[in-house]
Amino acid sequence: MEPWMKTGLAILDIALVYYIFLRLLRLVRGTRAGAVLVGILIVLAAWLVARQLGLVAMGNLLDRFIDSLVIILVVVFQADIRRALARVGGAPRRWGRDGAKAIVIPEVVAAAVRLAEQKTGALIVLERGAELTDRLEGAAPIDALVSRSMLISLFQESSPLHDGAVVIRGDRILVAGYYMPLAMDTQLPSDMGTRHRAAIGLTEDVDAIVLVISEERGEISLAIGGQMLRGLDSEALEALLRTELGGDSERRAWWRLWFRPKVGSRAS
Secondary structure: OOHHHHHHHHHHHHHHHHHHHHHHHHHHOOOHHHHHHHHHHHHHHHHHHHHHHOOHHHHHHHHHHHHOHHHHHHHHOHHHHHHHHHHHHOOOOOHHHHOHHHHHHHHHHHHHHHHHHHOOOEEEEEEOOOOOHHHOOOOEEEEEEOOHHHHHHHOOOOOOOOOOEEEEEOOEEEEEEEOOOOOOOOOOOOOOOHHHHHHHHHHHHOOEEEEEEOOOOOOEEEEEOOEEEEOOOHHHHHHHHHHHOOOHHHHOOHHHHHOOOOOOEEOO
């Protein structure tokens, strides 16, 4: 192998490890998984110290832990592993190619602004990666074209489905009255209610976007990948939806993944 090829492969190898390491840090930062990884690193450091100092009993104990580390990681991170494999194997939904984006976004934005003005609470889920079909048991099927009037009416207090979420697939409202899992993170801001926690909980587990309207403050928020962008106006909301519902090359751009604001941040 030519020297320049060896150099190129070495650079590529380092770049891939660097990228994976940064993605891992970005994934676990501020989560329970981050705390678990810190704990594992502390145990590994203690194991190295015990080996260096010749602490036989401590070293043997930690040896047993190290031997079982792979199994421990699989058990602790089983949900994260399942989610990652589902995203890799799932067929991505390319909104930008079928024209659904042009139909859905203006209607969703208009409905969100109207609901916020009314201080009517709402949750709107937009599928993006793998479909949510296997999670929608108990939700009421709608199968109607997305429109602002339909969305607004579904979240009025007179509607029996107003407490649950609406799920949008392509340019159609799939179901209403869908109850999502709540995020278990106890470090979320205290002013985040059940809707915000449900939105974060779902987007931590599946590749979807959840629009949240707060009935207390009339605030528009958007949950993406377990992150919550708050205090959005109509222009910011539309720009985010156009970006996040774009084709894979646009949506997966590395700089959007690294510089996305954290939970509780407000869009400028």
